Amino acid sequence: xxxxxxxxxxxxxxxxxxxxxxxxxxxxxxxxxxxxxxxxxxxxxxxxxxxxxxxxxxxxxxxxxxxxxxxxxxxxxxxxxxxxxxxxxxxxxxxxxxxxxxxxxxxxxxxxxxxxxxxxxxxxxxxxxxxxxxxxxxxxxxxxxxxxxxxxxxxxxxxxxxxxxxxxxxxxxxxxxxxxxxxxxxxxxxxxxxxxxxxxxxxxxxxxxxxxxxxxxxxxxxxxxxxxxxxxxxxxxxxxxxxxxxxxxxxxxxxxxxxxxxxxxxxxxxxxxxxxxxxxxxxxxxxxxxxxxxxxxxxxxxxxxxxxxxxxxxxxxxxxxxxxxxxxxxxxxxxxxxxxxxxxxxxxxxxxxxxxxxxxxxxxxxxxxxxxxxxxxxxxxxxx
Amino acid sequence: xxxxxxxxxxxxxxxxxxxxxxxxxxxxxxxxxxxxxxxxxxxxxxxxxxxxxxxxxxxxxxxxxxxxxxxxxxxxxxxxxxxxxxxxxxxxxxxxxxxxxxxxxxxxxxxxxxxxxxxxxxxxxxxxxxxxxxxxxxxxxxxxxxxxxxxxxxxxxxxxxxxxxxxxxxxxxxxxxxxxxxxxxxxxxxxxxxxxxxxxxxxxxxxxxxxxxxxxxxxxxxxxxxxxxxxxxxxxxxxxxxxxxxxxxxxxxxxxxxxxxxxxxxxxxxxxxxxxxxxxxxxxxxxxxxxxxxxxxxxxxxxxxxxxxxxxxx
Numbered sequence: 247x248x249x250x251x252x253x254x255x256x257x258x259x260x261x262x263x264x265x266x267x268x269x270x271x272x273x274x275x276x277x278x279x280x281x282x283x284x285x286x287x288x289x290x291x292x293x294x295x296x297x298x299x300x301x302x303x304x305x306x307x308x309x310x311x312x313x314x315x316x317x318x319x320x321x322x323x324x325x326x327x328x329x330x331x332x333x334x335x336x337x338x339x340x341x342x343x344x345x346x347x348x349x350x351x352x353x354x355x356x357x358x359x360x361x362x363x364x365x366x367x368x369x370x371x372x373x374x375x376x377x378x379x380x381x382x383x384x385x386x387x388x389x390x391x392x393x394x395x396x397x398x399x400x401x402x403x404x405x406x407x408x409x410x411x412x413x414x415x416x417x418x419x420x421x422x423x424x425x426x427x428x429x430x431x432x433x434x435x436x437x438x439x440x441x442x443x444x445x446x447x448x449x450x451x452x453x454x455x456x457x458x459x460x461x462x463x464x465x466x467x468x469x470x471x472x473x474x475x476x477x478x479x480x481x482x483x484x485x486x487x488x489x490x491x492x493x494x495x496x497x498x499x500x501x502x503x504x505x506x507x508x509x510x511x512x513x514x515x516x517x518x519x520x521x522x523x524x525x526x527x528x529x530x531x532x533x534x535x536x537x538x539x540x541x542x543x544x545x546x547x548x549x550x551x552x553x554x555x556x557x558x559x560x561x562x563x564x565x566x567x568x569x570x571x572x573x574x575x576x577x578x579x580x581x582x583x584x585x586x587x588x589x590x591x592x593x594x595x596x597x598x599x600x601x602x603x604x605x606x607x608x609x610x611x612x613x614x615x616x617x618x619x620x621x622x623x624x625x626x627x628x629x630x
Numbered sequence: 631x632x633x634x635x636x637x638x639x640x641x642x643x644x645x646x647x648x649x650x651x652x653x654x655x656x657x658x659x660x661x662x663x664x665x666x667x668x669x670x671x672x673x674x675x676x677x678x679x680x681x682x683x684x685x686x687x688x689x690x691x692x693x694x695x696x697x698x699x700x701x702x703x704x705x706x707x708x709x710x711x712x713x714x715x716x717x718x719x720x721x722x723x724x725x726x727x728x729x730x731x732x733x734x735x736x737x738x739x740x741x742x743x744x745x746x747x748x749x750x751x752x753x754x755x756x757x758x759x760x761x762x763x764x765x766x767x768x769x770x771x772x773x774x775x776x777x778x779x780x781x782x783x784x785x786x787x788x789x790x791x792x793x794x795x796x797x798x799x800x801x802x803x804x805x806x807x808x809x810x811x812x813x814x815x816x817x818x819x820x821x822x823x824x825x826x827x828x829x830x831x832x833x834x835x836x837x838x839x840x841x842x843x844x845x846x847x848x849x850x851x852x853x854x855x856x857x858x859x860x861x862x863x864x865x866x867x868x869x870x871x872x873x874x875x876x877x878x879x880x881x882x883x884x885x886x887x888x889x890x891x892x893x894x895x896x897x898x899x900x901x902x903x904x905x906x907x908x909x910x911x912x913x914x915x916x917x918x919x920x921x922x923x924x925x926x927x928x929x930x931x932x933x934x935x936x937x938x939x940x941x942x943x944x
Contacts, residue, residue: 264651264652265650265651265652265780266650266651266652266653266832267652270831297834298831298834298835301830301831301834302831423733423736423737426737427737452734453734453737456719456734457738457748535883535887539883542881542883543883546881546883546884562891562895563887563888563891563892566887566891566894567884567887567891570887605886605887605889605890607889607893609830
């Protein structure tokens with residue numbers, strides 16, 4: 247089976263990995279390949295505010311709602327099959343939907359939107375972005391409009407942190423501390439009780455001294471309003487967690503040569519396995535050369551001549567090729583020694599696919615090459 | 631051609647080094663440290679990400695909240711919210727360290743997700759305090775260089791005092807924001823260095839970050855560093871011959887690879903002109919496959935040494 251056939255095994259694929267490994271680009275290439283292979287309707291979802299999805303798809307802009315993408319541009323002249331949609335989740339719009347869905351009344355929803363802390367929660371808290379991405383994923387899956395959904399996870403330093411979001415959000419709104427902060431509100435039945443009544447409690451005395459009364463009040467109101475919808479919110483978090491760890495969802499860990507060579511991806515895999523995430527592929531993106539070209543490069547390198555006036559430039563290029571040849575070899579050596587590196591890890595169980603770098607110029611041509619490389623991926627471990 | 635980082639002449643007391651994840655913030659923080667120490671300055675590096683990789687680059691074990699000299703003239707400390715809060719309460723609220731601050735630390739942790747600047751003000755406060763000591767002539771150091779959080783998160787850090795003063799907060803934390811703003815908003819004292827590479831997505835994110843720093847904060851941008859620069863690889867100046875013809879031995883693979891690398895080199899040259907009036911510096915690609923940042927720093931040291939030797943030869 248090739249890579250795309252294997253990835254066609256379940257309807258939802260989560261592309262996970264640290265920032266800067268090419269997740270967004272590869273997610274798109276996979277989505278296009280899934281549409282082609284299965285003649286299917288495929289949605290690719292991202293929550294990266296940097297508009298990168300639009301850039302790699304050569305679109306002016308994308309929206310929060312799925313938009314149809316003309317993927318025939320990325321097929322090197324092949325006839326297009328299926329349909330590809332892209333959605334760039336906007337965290338603020340996503341939160342607005344959540345609040346409107348669960349608030350007890352329009353007045354409550356408006357009070358939340360007006361709270362000073364609300365905007366910051368929706369724009370700054372990274373778990374809150376992750377949560378919105380998952381909420382949207384479930385929403386789109388349940389709509390039944392798509393055969394496959396590929397989710398490009400937000401860039402983080404720890405790839406598996408993403409999967410902690412539902413739990414983290416539920417705890418955020420339901421913890422013991424929150425009950426403490428909202429107690430003046432609960433005493434005042436929705437209006438703040440006088441805080442100085444509580445100042446006799448050491449905790450409030452200290453918090454008041456450091457943060458100030460008004461600030462504590464804003465915080466209290468914010469959490470109080472959110473608590474009114476806590477049950478629905480927690481239930482949603484629960485069903486998201488259940489969905490993510492179900493058989494319908496699988497994950498691909500996207501990594502790059504340097505992470506793979508130094509076995510950093512193993513640590514990420516451990517984190518994912520711990521969270522019961524079904525990782526069925528490690529994809530090493532941006533491998534400089536195909537392994538079969540290394541011999542050719544070895545023949546080539548000594549021939550790069552030092553002609554007059556071009557010495558420095560050709561030297562630089564030869565140096566590039568030498569480095570990238572070494573990277574290619576190191577990736578393949580890491581591939582064949584995986585079990586030696588880490589006998590205890592599940593790494594050996596997970597198949598590894600290598601995606602070779604494209605030399606094409608321009609976003610369009612590069613994406614087309616990448617789609618080609620994903621579709622015809624035979625560069626799996628058995629090449630060693 | 632943009633200047634090499636060797637030529638930088640920042641006269642700041644406080645530098646924040648930031649950029650998109652994976653561009654080499656930590657490496658460049660170390661390189662700056664080595665650069666200033668070579669000038670005879672005493673350098674304090676602050677690991678504001680609390681990740682430990684900064685000390686690791688100097689082949690040193692984990693450091694804590696107090697500065698540790700990891701190599702002559704370079705010291706490192708790592709900031710975390712709990713220690714910063716404890717120190718803060720001790721200094722300003724006269725609350726002894728043995729007092730139970732854990733619930734308050736947890737509250738701050740909790741609300742920091744929703745309230746801007748509460749957690750960051752503690753970290754920014756510690757950093758600013760070190761810079762203030764230099765200004766007041768009460769420090770052992772000459773410059774503070776911060777391995778800052780990556781794009782997006784760095785704004786919350788450098789803008790914390792202002793964001794917090796915009797909130798209705800009246801407590802102690804609010805009272806401490808003014809002196810910190812005075813330090814952070816003084817372009818002669820404080821600057822942000824943004825690290826980028828010549829990859830397209832990184833460049834566009836770098837542009838966004840520069841714009842955000844300019845529009846959302848009042849902290850000055852000191853410069854941009856193009857890391858993994860390839861135009862000057864191995865000290866070969868490739869100004870001439872960039873459009874030279876393809877050598878006779880060109881197989882298709884070679885032709886493709888060559889034009890790919892040429893495009894990389896070309897792009898880097900053009901890149902220097904895309905950041906407006908911001909000064910641009912370059913740092914060479916030191917190694918692509920060396921797995922640890924530690925050896926990258928070693929290469930950086932070699933790079934600096936080689937370059938300095940080269941200068942003295944002339």
